[in-house]
Amino acid sequence: MLQRQNGSIKRLAQTPLSDQIYQNLKWSLTIGEYVPGSELSIRSLAKKMGTSAMPVREALTRLASERLLISATNRSYKVASLEPKRVADQFFVRARLEGIATSLAVPNMTTRQIDQLEELASMMVKDIEKDDNESYIVRNYNFHFSIYEAAGNDELFWTIERLWAQTGPFLAHVVREQDMPQDWQILHTDIAKAIRARDADYAAQLMEKDISWSTHTFQDMDT
Amino acid sequence: MLQRQNGSIKRLAQTPLSDQIYQNLKWSLTIGEYVPGSELSIRSLAKKMGTSAMPVREALTRLASERLLISATNRSYKVASLEPKRVADQFFVRARLEGIATSLAVPNMTTRQIDQLEELASMMVKDIEKDDNESYIVRNYNFHFSIYEAAGNDELFWTIERLWAQTGPFLAHVVREQDMPQDWQILHTDIAKAIRARDADYAAQLMEKDISWSTHTFQDMDT
DNA sequence: GCACACATACTGTGATCACAGTTGTGAGTA
DNA sequence: TACTCACAACTGTGATCACAGTATGTGTGC
Structure with a gap:
């Protein structure tokens, strides 16, 4: 800062x-x-x-x-404007990389860290209820990146971070328009549960799902 | 240029x-x-x-x-010096991304393009026989990136290209030292064959193998 | 002969200026 | 009213200079 x-x-x-x-x-x-x-x-x-x-x-x-x-x-x-193909491409790469990072992270995370994930997930639900989009966006960032950090691969971390900065302007737009699907919030809690259960594949699968709904959202959008 | x-x-x-x-x-x-x-x-x-x-x-x-x-x-x-962990991380991300790009490319490639792949693969074998490392490196680049281009995802393409520039100094070192495993050359031909057979999973698997032998190579290296 | 200090030749960083190309606006004309 | 032309206010780009660090190498004192 x-x-x-x-x-x-x-x-x-x-x-x-x-x-x-x-x-x-x-x-x-x-x-x-x-x-x-x-x-x-x-x-x-x-x-x-x-x-x-x-x-x-x-x-x-x-x-x-x-x-x-x-x-x-x-x-x-x-700042790039919303070209559906381009944004869909970005979210596709994100989904894959963040899935990979999640499965790497699963065996590495401590129970303390997983507790924090669940706490973040429940706070995010409250942020939505309170219409506090800014707080939601930051917590969402912290939720995801505490997982990716645990993956222990710097290059992977940095690449994902770059993709977030790339897709940030589009994602924030959706969040602020409240266009998020109903079941999106449950995903974060489920991801934390899957990590606690040390089920790497399932956690990765949920993470991919969490990202890739955006793929379809932006793919069908007009410029 | x-x-x-x-x-x-x-x-x-x-x-x-x-x-x-x-x-x-x-x-x-x-x-x-x-x-x-x-x-x-x-x-x-x-x-x-x-x-x-x-x-x-x-x-x-x-x-x-x-x-x-x-x-x-x-x-x-x-230019970064060879820190095993860092380089292994880079090749790990490369293997995954290039596998993904390959499976995306399989349905898109024309028979003419696949012909060119096989030709490149056989030329590369000759380059090795002639000890023409520079030519080998460029052909290797062209082989891989004609596949990744066919994947049709700009962001994916660019990300992989960046990783190649990152790992270039290390890979070239291995090539020039002739430290490549014997069966490495066959891989390129096999990849072309798998693409011709439209077997996306197998092609991706071979591609990952092509990249990830480097992961182990550098992981075990001392600085 | 060895160690310490000082001078010198680098390093990236920030500021400022000159330039050329683009954009947008407003006046003048048909 | 609509169109055009010119001018003014931008845009990024390249060059140059000043500065403050750091590494290096050389000379001097012990």
Whole structure:
């Protein structure tokens, strides 16, 4: 996160400005703070952050390089807009990778960690009841990534994290529109149960299901 | 590729210099032109390419952001060195993703494309006999990626391509050392046959096998 | 002969400027 | 009213400079 002082970003020891801005924007994408299709320009962002254009420029080129932003030549950077095929492709890869990560994680998770999963799952149900979408999105992130972290494969973790930032803007849109299927909430609890039962295959299967409903959702959507 | 004139890079219409340099370096990593652990500095690369530091700097930050290069704070960029756990993790993800891509590709490939696969496979055997490692590496790339392209999932394709650039330096090392197992060559022909038989599961299984022998190879290696 | 210190030559990072290309708007005309 | 043309306000891109670290190598003192 960025540390602000006098309304502008203060340099943290040893962490380059460009890196802070990069992390900041990546997180914003993940939790869906940017609407699909919205534009980000170097200079206006730099002005908002109180830095020169340089570190912002670096952050944006990095994000574009990871396909988290679209960069047309000589045009401003923008968040991808909802092209059904593209988004469906992304959720397909997500479903597979997150299923794999889950089955890897099952033997590694402690009962304490599984307790926390179940607690998160029940809190998420309450978030939905209270219409607290922002809290729901963050808890959803924590639920999934505490599993993926337990998988113990850095490259897998990072790849999934990247995909979340890529699909974040679309997923947040669905959550905020309350377009989630009724039985979606039960899935999280079931996943925790399957992990507790040390049933790797079933846990992975549920996880794939959790992700891939989105595949169909976006596949049938018009732009 | 970069177009050279008077020993320096000439700007191609519409393609930013930084992008050309980025593509150039990424390909060099993929085919193993850089030894694990070697250092790349902005200014010296810029001098070699005949440009200012700016576009090189952008290319390197992009590569580091995709984890194709390591960037310690305030120290020069470098190609990752061979840490067994890390490399094994990478090949694990590769095996899974390339298996998935293969099974997706099976129903999509034309007989003409499969013919080309078999031709590539037999040429690769000859490359080994002739000790032409560079040609072998490029043909190996073409063999695999013509399959992955047929899978028809852009995100999957890009993710695999990134992983190849990541593992390129290590794989090339093995190829050049001629450390490949005897039965490895037959695998490529078998994969083509399985695709021709439209046996998606078997093709995927063979593909996973093709990748994952490396997992064990590097896992047992000392740094 | 060895160890410590200082100078030098690097490293990435941030800021600033110049440039060319695109977009959008407003005035002038048919 | 509609269309066109020009100008102004953007856009990213490349080059250059200043700076603060770090590693290296050399010379000096013991």
